[in-house]
Amino acid sequence: MDIFALIVTIGVALGFTYTNGFHDSANAIATSVSTRALTPRAALLMAAVMNLAGAFLGSGVAKTVSQGLIETPSGSRGMAILFAALVGAVVWNMITWYFGLPSSSSHALFGGMVGAALAGSIAVYWMGVVEKVVIPMFLSPLVGMALGYLAMTAILWTFRRANPHKAKRHFRIAQTVSAAGMALGHGLQDAQKTMGIVVMALVIADVEDYGDQIPVWVKVSCALMLSLGTYAGGWRIMRTLGRR
Template structure:
């Protein structure tokens, strides 16, 4: 096995985790910053710490990514297939970050893996892609929209006789907890996705055997890079989620974050399904906003975000396929 290919692939995987941190972690804290429940610096620091903690809460999603989406490739060619898949995901992350579009890093990664596998002649486990990726991609936003709406309705009913100013102050404090839950859920979901890629690389290199526990150094490396990326911040995406979809107040922010965190924990522990943080929190914000009045949500911005969701996997797949063909000419 080419050690150079292994080192490069692991390095690029950690680079993807870094971009995931500043790209997707903005989703976890955007509502708290926009409602002024937390300052941006405090929110980023808190999110970095909670992402780090979340990475150690489980390994089911890592197993899904490493074993359930594409057949494990072999040899140096297999390593470069992983490399190309990661390049596809990173490029799409950077493009969507530049334009402030909260697309899914998770689906960029999955699209990249599928595109590189097809280009490299490796089998795709389509049943796993449909069951673990496509179905949750459609269901999680619908659940987020509905649950966000219902949670906000429940809050409005429970606090209907409260003093509005006192209630907002209370929810501003409560948002510290809900934002921490979102960041913890993001760490649980997204750090494991990169762990799965690194484990696959180690299996290809015969350093690890399939089914072995995830090495501690892999967990620490992925968690630290995700946290560093988080602290680097994602201001463009934060602005889109926090203010462009709807102007949020603290109760709405709390409802959206609580909804998002609940869905992420449920899917991670019960189904080992790697869902998108972006999809869940964006749809929860829309559901919460719709309780105000339907036209309070800026559906034009929401439409552009949803369009980005559908483009992400094919776009990342195309970039990954092109990357593999270039690597194939250069190294294979």
């Protein structure tokens, strides 16, 4: 296996993680910024730190990405498939970032993997795609809407007699905590997706095996790139989510 192809593929994977950071970080902190609970820079710094921490928690998502969606390709064609999938995801991230659209980097990556696998005549695990990508894609907004409705109803009832000024101060703190939790979850989920791609590239290159632990350097590099991308800022998307 050409070591140059491996290095390029890993480089593009880390580039995707960087774009993921400034693209999706806004999802966690937009409401805190729009309500002035946090300044944009403070919110981005908090999100960067929590993304960095979340990236080191668990490895289940990485396993799903590396083994659960497509057959592991082999040789130079396999590396080309990963490269094409990543380029497609990065391009879509940049397009949606430019227009300020809060699109999912994860679904762009998964779609890129499936599309590249089909073009490269590699088997797609359709059941895994349906169960782990398509169903969650449709359920997530519905479940979020239902839980948000229930939470807001409970909050309105609980604080119906509260002093507005005191309640505002407490809610600012609560908003910061919830934003930190979302940023932690973003790191837990999205950094591992790139880890899964890098592991797949290492397996194709016969450097690692799926039975091995994810190398520390893979975890550190993915976590740092996600955190750096987050701090670089996602103001376009943050403005769409928080103010439009």
